[in-house]
Amino acid sequence: MSAAYFSVVEETPLTGRYLSNPPTVGPWADHLQHGGPPNALAVAAAERAVRAETGREDLVALRVAAEFIGAVPVDEVRTTARVIRAARSAALAEVVVSAGERECVHARVWFVRTADTSRVAPPLGEPVDLPDVAVNRDWDFGWARSLEWRFVRGLPGAPGGSEAWARPTLPLTDGHELFGLARVVMVADSASGISAELDWQEWSFVNVDLDVHLARPFRGEWVVMDAETHLGEDGSGLTRSTLSDRHGIVGAGLQTLVLAPLRRAG
Template sequence: MQASFTPDGELLVPSPTAASPWSDEMLNGHHMGGLIGWGVQRDSPDPEFQLSRMTVDMVRAVPMVPLRVETRRGRDGRRLRAVDVSVLAGDLEVLRGSAVLLRRSEHPDSEPYAPTPWDVPSPEQIEGGPTGPMSWEIRRINPWGSAGPGRVWMRETAAFVEGEELTPLVRAALMADFTNPLSNSGPDGLAFINTDVTMYLARDPRGEWIGMESAGHLGHEGVAFGTTWMYDQDGLIGHCVAGTLPDPRIQARQRS
């Protein structure tokens, strides 16, 4: 499959693989997280630091045009780094994000409460295949819209930037946006679009597959958010939160 972006000097040129399912003139939210994660890793490649938190603010629809990713170190400490990321189409900022990276160290001998590890079939045990023109594959652990938390395995099937290896951090960043459809869908489908997503990681994923499990939805008077747990095949690795607004256009498309 074609890489999602091709480098052209300081620009990244999106391919049709990166287009949204809602409009072929708009970048997919999946790739918005990827751009922020890619920018953070380009700015801070030090293996001693772990990306702890990444936030993506979807300030406007991102057009399918050459994009420039700019980063700025807000703090460059011995144990903590803070990075701001801006994605521009020409001179217009179309996407922004931020990240906090923490230096890896000896972990305390402590056992705070944590959720029970999930016990689900491996992705190899679940029937699946290509997801049309999309750059990822989904294997559903339970049926879409069924009672209880949604659970899926996902993996990226295309390079993010042509000529570059798809890193574990970027794999995780790409999947964070799926928090919205997974945690904010009900029996009648999805009624919300997300305006942001924040991902917390305790460690980078191992292997191609990333598991996502809905941890719940909360909303009132049109303002809502949904949360997910994030896994690899070795266990729990992180947590994502997506803020959302209702969008009648999504419901209309699902009914048509």
């Protein structure tokens, strides 16, 4: 297992070059990444750009809208970020993840300034205990092996909705630990996988996007997903997930799916 999802080749406040390591490998092909790592890389790039542009530490990334323009290879990738808006209460950054001359992911990340609204919000409870359930190791690809899993409802590979706790065991890059929204999106892109309604051996159900909204900053290491997939009759589907940390619900995720039967060799 590599020491991180990506190795830094070069990094500036607005750009970055990275080598994709084996833990980025997704379920569909050994040369293609899972959606979690490039989305987390995009959030981190947006955070770096906003800090450089504003000099502020009170802006927290709370929402990402990511579009998969194309598959992300397990190869060298680049990030290019720009700050679209930097106001007193919020900031918006845009990040493009590319490989070679091809753009792979477009992501927009909203940041909201922190403020004390505790008098109108319920206080966070004590963190709940980690579920005492067996770790499931049925998924045999790089990204899935890089996480620790605790399934409360459902199982990988079995049809139907699931609830699972997941904890990435690697940093995003050497010296850059996963935290906040980046940690959430590293896990949340798997909502369509843990709630699959179709046979992985017979169908593909690739998501073309990932939208994650947080109501408050994520805390801790474990991301909890309660996910359901809804299939349409015209080649598409939708996955909805409720996202929590050990203190309770923190946000929600949505993914649009493209459904297609797998081609058989021969």
